[in-house]
Amino acid sequence: MSKKNTDPEDKLAEARELFVSQWGALGGSWGVNRTMAQIHALLLVTAHPLSQDDVMAELEVSRGNASTNLRDLVAWGLIRPVAVKGDRKDYYEAEKDVWKIFRALARERKKREMEPAAQVLRQCLEKTEGLRSDEAKAFREQITALADFADLANSALDKLSGTTASHALPVVLKLLK
Amino acid sequence: MSKKNTDPEDKLAEARELFVSQWGALGGSWGVNRTMAQIHALLLVTAHPLSQDDVMAELEVSRGNASTNLRDLVAWGLIRPVAVKGDRKDYYEAEKDVWKIFRALARERKKREMEPAAQVLRQCLEKTEGLRSDEAKAFREQITALADFADLANSALDKLSGTTASHALPVVLKLLK
């Protein structure tokens, strides 16, 4: 028996597991499904690339689930396939630079959240173009305010994402108040 | 018969409906349920306060659904109850200032997305405190990078939300890039 009942290896393994499972649970509120978030978390804290089978084994998910979510993670730019010599399987490793991760998530969220919203607003303005009643004017003003804000938010995201240096954020912060 | 087959009133009504239904559909990707987003949209484009029954009638939702979502919208600060003299019912009106809407959403999202994430990261660091293996060091570095970024994002949100003037965003934009 050792002095403590958990040796260092166990503690690290525990912390990994905690991270992977909790990060997965968080995925929900981030608009990402649990498995996708867990795979990302797993690859984030694993030094070497993992194959689809490794992922299936670690997370106890089906082949189909692993396949779909690995594909999506690659499409989002959060992980990339890497070739391992002498092995026919595909291996994957995560992008570990937090700024790049942020940019990938921002890009995807913009696509899914901002663009459809902007389109709805545009349609509403088109449909009411030329209407002159007070009611119509109030409606158009409110919609226009939302559209202007959406444009603003969009270009903010674009500019942030366009910045290569992760130093941009701290700088912006200083300037704000 | 009029010259056109849709008169101006109809067009406005159509646009309203489009806005309410589509905004509701968008709610999903915003982490807000459909009814909640629709009620918000409805109140946003309605000049006068509406009662719970009005909302139920307009959106064809049940009493329970309307009740729950009106309560949540009030809690989020997106709508407020207003008293109407000589009427026992509660009436509600939306906050229409886009900057205030943004702040309310940011506050809520921070609470639901950032804080739990930060807590997970903290736990992971605690659990591995003092571990000296290379593996442990790499793990702690990755988690620390995420935690630092989360802190940064948090204070960015705080500062943005703390700003009263909606002029802050355009200013920030100019400074970026």
Added chain:
DNA sequence: TCAAGTTTTCAAAGATTACTGAAATTAAAG
């Protein structure tokens, strides 16, 4: 205090979204 009007709660039903597993497909090696 009671009665009428109004809102809230919550178990059950319904709708949506995610996951499984096996068959179909693709890709590499012989």
Added chain:
DNA sequence: CTTTAATTTCAGTAATCTTTGAAAACTTGA
């Protein structure tokens, strides 16, 4: 070309999230 390994697809199932509706709990005025 054929065999074998690996991956993708997708119909069916499971899990999750949303909504309903009716009973319980308030609230107000008489």
